[in-house]
Amino acid sequence: MKKTLLILSLFTLSFFGTACSSDDNSSKDTEQVVKPDPGKQENLLVGTWQIKTIHFTKFVEEGIPASDACMIEGLTGYEFKKDKTFVFLAGENSAFDPSAKKYWEWSANENSFEIKQLNIAMPPYNFGLTTLDLKVEKSGDTHTMSFKAELANGSQADFVLEKTKVDPSIASKITLPNGDVFSCGLFSDPVIKKSDLLNSTWVLEKGQEVFKQTFDTSIEVTQSDRAKSVLVYSFLQADKSLFKYTFPMGVISAKEDTWTWDDKQKSFKTAYHTENSFAKSDMRFTVLVKKISDSKLEFTFTDDKGTNLKRTFVKYDTFISTTDQLDGINEVLNEIVAAGEKK
16 A cells, blocks of 8 residues: 555656646747847848937936037937948938948847947047847837937937938937937038028138139130139129139129029029130039038039039128129239139
8 A cells, every 4th residue: 555655656746747847848938939039130120220219318418529419419310231330320411421431330139239339439439339128119010119228428318210211301309308309419510591692702712723714725624624713702682693703814804693592402503604706604503502601611513514623612701792893802812813823
């Protein structure tokens, strides 16, 4: 009888031991099924992500070279490349081009991803970060990613991004811990408007090469040469303009022209064109305008012949609205020609 009880006891223990072992294995199998696959997580990240919101939960106002918020304000998206190269995508008005060189690499596991800056001294701010609480969710055909991260100067923020083609014209919304919208503009180019040109006169900055034609008609003159001969523009109301350029005998008398502003392209188009026995004067250009400061502009002369010439113009002290007044500044213009005349 005792022997029978012993056998039954051993059988019972064996049964429960097997059952427990089976339960443990089942639990482990379940964990493996629901646990995210690091490889799939990496594949999901590959592509471009538009930054939707950045909410600072801890805001450090100072930093090198500026606060964290100022440094990341100009960014509009992320690009994770298959070769592990990472690129921050900048807004259309940003003066910093993060894609100019290979600055960052990325890696990921099932819980987070890391952006590593290859040289923490260049750019002079470490944009690298390691995410916390990474979540990637899908609603319909749209993937949304959210995470927390600590930034280089000690600030902490919550990020939300959407997987899509990044539109550089859509700025990310940045908010402070109290909910206020943040704006810094550290890396944004000053926005140029038609009103910045209207009722103002701009002369070529001294020291740039100036082209001056000769009477030798055998010498070919390109449109780039003609762009180098422009010395001054004065922008009047009703799309009227005045300008002067060099010709074989010096500085030509003031000419009347039109200027048509393209606000989307930030450019103006000129129409002046004449041809005589001495020379051909085709001064028709589309001039792209970039604002360097309130008193200095960069004009890029372009046309359908392949011209692409950058020139710097500075604002003249007074607005000149008549041809007689413009001819009255020839002394200033002759100094510019003498300093940069093409030999």
